[in-house]
Amino acid sequence: MNAALSRNEGEGEPIRADAQTTFRSLIEGDRLLTAEELSIVEESDDATQLADHIARGRRTCVQVTKVHLKLAALLQQACGPYSEIFFDAALKRAEELDRRSEKAGRLFGVPISIKAHISMEGTGSDRGFVFDVLRPEAKRRLVDELEKQGQVEESIISLLRKQAEHLGSSNAPMVDKLLSEGAIIIAKTRMPQSVVQLDTRSNLHGQTLNPLNMNLSPGGSSGGEAASVSAGATFLGLGTDIGGSVRQPASCCGLYGIRPSVGRIAVAGINSTMPGNEGIIGTAGPFAKSRRDLELMMAILASGSHNVDPFLCPPIPWQNTEDVELPKRKLRVGVMYHDGHVEPITPIRRTLAHVVEQLKADGRVEIIPFDAEDAGVVAWKLARELYCFMESGQLIKSLANLTNEPLVPLTRYICETSPVKNHSAAESWELQYARETFKRQFWKRFGSSSSSSSPFGPDAKIDVLLCPAGAQVAPRPGKIWYWGYTSLFNLTDLPGVVFPAKNFVADSKADLQYEGREKGRTQSNEALDKQNKEEYERNREVFDGAPVGLQLIGHRFKEETLLKSLELIEHAMKH
Template identity: 35%
Template sequence: MANDWKIRADAYKAQVLASIPEAWRLKTKPSGKDVRHVAETSGILTPDEVQLLARDATQLAADIAARKFSAVQVATAYCKSAAVAHQTTNCIMDFFPDEALARAKWLDDELERTGKPVGVLHGVPISVKDMVALKGRRISAGYLGILESAEGVSAEDAVITAAFRAAGAVFYCKTTNPQAIMHLECDSFLGPTLNPFNTDLTPGGSTGGEAALIAAGGSVLGIGTDIGGSIRNPCANCGLYGFKPCASRLPKSGNMSGMPNQETIVGAIGPMGVSARDMELFVKVQLDAKPWKVDPSVVKMPWRPEEVEWVGGSKPRIGVQWHDGVCVPQPPMRAALRMAVDKLKAAGYEVVEVQPRKTWEAWLLLKELYFTDGGARVRGEAARTGEPILPLTEWVMTGATEKTPTQVMELVRQREAFRKDYAKYWESLNIDVMLLPAMPGPANVLGTSKYWLYTAFYNLVDYPGAVFPAGVQVDPKNPEHARDEPREYLSEDDKRTAEEYTPEKFENAPIDLQIIGGHWEEEKVMEALKIISKVVNP
């Protein structure tokens, strides 16, 4: 039967929905496109549970350790809120509240027995992206065929989830990622995940399920991965904080890659959440666990923020890149960046303009590096069930051809030459970090996300980056958010991006800005994130 895969996919979606207790199910469909606060107003959570959702992970950990409330109370609140978030955004691919509550009860009992927390994340709920392994739970990489195979249940924790479990975290759900894990959206055999700010828009990708869940109040801290923007893009689309380290700084062993064992471009793993300090909490927990002892791909670099030195002296010297030379940002992004620069200058920070360098060349190289098999694995995985190759999957593979070993070596040579050239350019700038758009604009309309270079460029050069909410949402009444008049365009992508935008279409969508630092300068980016985000969006 031609649509047999669809029948099985729908059955699995129904199974996920059935894992939500009846008392946590919405009785009526929410009205309006903004569904961020449905959990809070649904009556499913108690007033005390709603209050729990207002804390970041750092505060939650401190309050649980101080016995202001129990791990069971926190887990119950987040399981309920996640259940509602899934019903409004389709963001969860595996939900296991009973397992979470049993774990939380054990943590409460241990705190009572020993008088001290199991670890620094004692009782803190953490949500997990589909492709990140969690023992005994489902994994699909966005393919029904993998979900239904022996690979579809993880035998062991990934190194990163094992470290969080040892630190006392509570796992309760896994979130959606797109087919092939290679969209800046989140669509697969499970259907599209929606943006809680405006359900006509995408939450981004590939870690879109995490972003939608966190933005809807269903998680406080999530695990994301990033090979082209997959932490920074969804966090930006959903008004969150996100942090992408260099590819070898945090452990990825045990995860399921979209292109396993391909090392031409290697993804990073990192946090997504609601505060700058939670980004550091996540990273510090991981590096304190010394992951290089069990994951040989991780460099032996403990967390050392005390070693940060600013070229600007007592304050960071900040570069600003207004656009990337290929695609001019849409009006709300430009307005947010101007506002941020004005605030930083008013606060006494030196801000200097930075010109883009070889942006389009970077994209042409990235397209070759992403799919050295010409897309054979992607097509093979889809063929296992007959599920179709989705339009954005086809788009990102456009022009990909299978490479010989000699051709792969030549591509790696070009990659290294590009990185060396950019490193020399970066050094000449004499800046600590660079502030720039996170994307060309707010979240895209579903199915239209086709510009990666504001984020993917920094995967190519392997520089750390972070995004943070600028405190701006698209407002049709704001004259700074009005659509541009026709102009001379830098490229076809620039023209398409300009023509796609109207403030009415993107109403309420949040705007994030991005911070980039030099290679291996994660600590500097993290310190800059805390400083800049506090000035721009206190």
């Protein structure tokens, strides 16, 4: 199997794997699973079905866990998604669950994974930095030495001293909720150096690859999660999202993923790279293979959030989506083809155009064009300055410099390109004022034409917004520079769900034919737009077979109605 690998940990171009090499083709070609093991892997389409099989006694937790640990070990060799695999602990938990007389819990016996920086007692919690895995006493010595040099602001030194220990002393509330439902956490997954990029590469762990096309990245920063679930090693995953880090990798790996409104899920217990910075607040969200699994995960994670963190989370109980009522009129679906900054590449435009035609043919949907105007340009500049770069990226650079590790190219890109600068307090206030102004202006185009914020009212302009999940499909490793199609909605704090446009993939021949008959394309002289186009057009065949995901945006704190709308849209797509 190793001969087919393309995981390059250096600075240069990734080595080409065989055309459209997939993880599944490797394990089937080398017969790395027995017939019995393959049957266990293939008999459950999603976590809901697997939990039912275990509850009915068709499979034991130990049987399932052993196979998925083996699959995870093979996937680690091929694509490198994990920071840790819990072989002994996962089997011990599976044995304990099998001994229970009552097979209770909505995730009973289901193998899942969580992102590395989510706290779990006794496990590592790194953010892709070498510094993170050092012993506490070594960290203290390095920070003391940095302070003596007097070259870094005292405020940065103070933040470095507060960095969490590598090994978690307790579980994040999210983890406890999943365990209480009978889940078996078999692994923690990798993220890129610094977390803030849409690829998964670090000096600590190397480059993670996409199991659906090993020439490509699974995206980021929750790329390890997406790779694990997409390959079938785990059935569900838990990631975080501050600029697209759940939605973009879900799109890259053919999965469902959701970024809920800030406060819908209690996010205590995350080792952040930007502690105390509330320019844009991150949140957490699940990965799943089916819409019903995504709804199940949200029901578990959102339940009781107010009791865990009453200061961030409003007291909004989760409503079962089957109880959500959509409007009696047609569902008003706004469509944003272009964010006004960077045009999506051809397979995304081709897919979105086809889906819109399917929706137009359905009597339950009304399509409303949504002109982003300059929203993409304004939002990208604002978001770049509001992330962890208000202090010109000093904290991220210091975390790397403490151990003399180099910044990987995408970390360097995001930390050193305009408009990154060291902002004064007054400039920070001005940025946050601009953020709030932009949010209100965007809401006027997206939300109700009255003062009511309730979706689905008779005067609502649009109920949901359909748009790309990114300007690229799964990128080549190290070749993704623009987050605007996801970070726009982190900036405005509107919930978004990504879903696979099934039966649509990047196809160089079909894309060329589509370009030949396409009309009304937006011309742009933006450097990022040109860079994005050239990356695709020079490497068309490399992307063949990459899945295409689309994004559906809803109203704040209305995740249930967003998921119900997605159900209608997916049914309409089969029209």
